[in-house]
Amino acid sequence: MAETDVADQQQTDAHARAVRVIADDAQAIAVAHELARRIAAGASERDRERRLPREEIEWFSQSGLWGITVPKAYGGAGVSFVTLTEVIKIVSAADPSLGQLPQNHFGLVDVIVLTGTEEQKRYFFAEILAGKRFGNGFSEKGTKNVLDLRTTVRRDGDDYVIDGTKFYSTGALFAHYVPVLGLDEERKAWLAYIPKGTAGLEVIDDWSGFGQRTTASGTVTLEDVRVPASHVLPAQRVSDEPTLNGPVSQIIQAAIDAGIAKAAIADTLEFVRTRARPWVDSGVDKAGDDPLTLREIGRLHIQLHAAEALLERAARVLDEFSAKGATTEDDVARASVAVGEAKVLTTEIALLAGEKLFELAGTQSTLNEHNFDRHWRNARTHTLHDPVRWKYHLVGNYYLNGVKPARHAWN
Incomplete structure (x- = not known):
């Protein structure tokens, strides 16, 4: 069995175990301290060896911390931003690469809160509370600036089709969904929440930065990737409004x-x-x-x-x-x-x-x-x-x- 297949199987096995659902702000802080003690021990060695934190990220998401911003109406803790920043600070002091991994995830949860339909909210919030993680496919190399995107999103019947190449894709290698930002023919932005394993989606571990070494912030390529309309959100709205x-x-x-x-x-x-x-x-x-x-x-x-x-x-x-x-x-x-x-x-x-x-x-x-x-x-x-x-x-x-x-x- 290939190394990536072994890692995927380990990730699947890990998610078969129960994921904690955090109830409130105080529990979120306590769990963050508990997790920080656990991940701090090997942080220097992971950095030195550039050993990707496959096991540690499972501890992280199983702790329930990736679900703490899910609104209370959907079963989450709906913690305050004071608590969220404290949780990230605590985890980042132990290992900042692990602390960075859910940064885009939390931003993407917010996009669902702001722009998702009721059906999308129910579906994705349940997935998050079950331990599913979002990576990201936002930024691109070689463009005029960070808002100049070449990735395209086009409607085709009940699906959307995405083509492009992304970089700085923090967390995508460990994600269950890779949300990708692209533009339609009218230059409007859409976010496609693409399930891991979708045909045409490839996540490449080619991050070589001298810092944040284990964030796997490398390349995502998309070739005729099809995703149902239920997994696509109007990203334009979070800045237009x-x-x-x-x-x-x-x-x-x-x-x-x-x-x-x-x-x-x-x-x-x-x-x-x-x-x-x-x-x-x-x-x-x-x-x-x-x-x-x-x-x-x-x-x-x-x-x-x-x-x-x-x-x-x-x-x-x-x-x-x-x-x-x-x-x-x-x-x-x-x-x-x-x-x-x-x-x-x-x-x-x-x-x-x-x-x-x-x-x-x-x-x-x-x-x-x-x-x-x-x-x-x-x-x-x-x-x-x-x-x-x-x-x-x-x-x-x-x-x-x-x-x-x-x-x-x-x-």
Whole structure:
């Protein structure tokens, strides 16, 4: 039996086991901590060896955490955005590749909430609560920008037919459905939720990024892929109409970076306490008493706590507007700006913490056995998802000129 067949069979066997359905926010947080303890042990080795987390992702989805945003009316916990970001932060601190895997999944659940028919909601929410995972086929290489898509979607009777090639397809290799974004002849966007194993759909493990190594964010190819109309949703609506889908997608990205920062700082503290030496001119016996080290440790924590505070503030803004049931253009603008502010600080502390670890822990910390460079590699790779320099522009343009951010998945 081929290696991929073995992996598929293992995935099938794993899903034959019961999947927990999380009841509320408190349980979601408790389960996230439980899962984080379990996945943290092998995170460095998985990164070093680029060993895909096939078993670990089963633990993750069987924990019930992939279903926590399913609305209560459909049997889910319908957790708050404050809870969702905390869950992602907790898991990402243990292993940010695993923390990133459900990012698109949660955004796609939101698309179903916003645009799905009642029948589609009942079907897909039941699938999610049974442990099914969404990957993604959104972005493409070699186009003018991230919104310039070449993948086509055309109606053919009761089906849609999809053709194209995607990249940065995080989670697609482990997914039960690969939602693919494409344009029809009128350049309107559609999302086709394509079941794994559909003829013409191929997921290729060719991700070679130096960070987030085990996200399998590689290529998806589609050749005359047919999917029933019941599995296709009008993606255009989440940006044409004022919805929170963009800020929701972005706040999860920010939570991943906050988790990376927490992990890097935790490793810094442990190494400085147990292994690092004080500088010869410091006049102290322990690295932990070095006054300049203490200054930098203080700086890291202040910036981390500031980032976490803005992250929670942004989540509360999303919760406030989500509770209204219908959002206005002003609501979406305020939410995008609040999330943008948080994303600036989570990006900066993730990168700073990954770099400061070596400065404060010393040369010994660069030894291959520690694999501490994974923190900076993960931060640098993940924060390239969208340029934080444009968040400064977005925030400044809003406050100075009253310009509302463009509505798309990157705002």
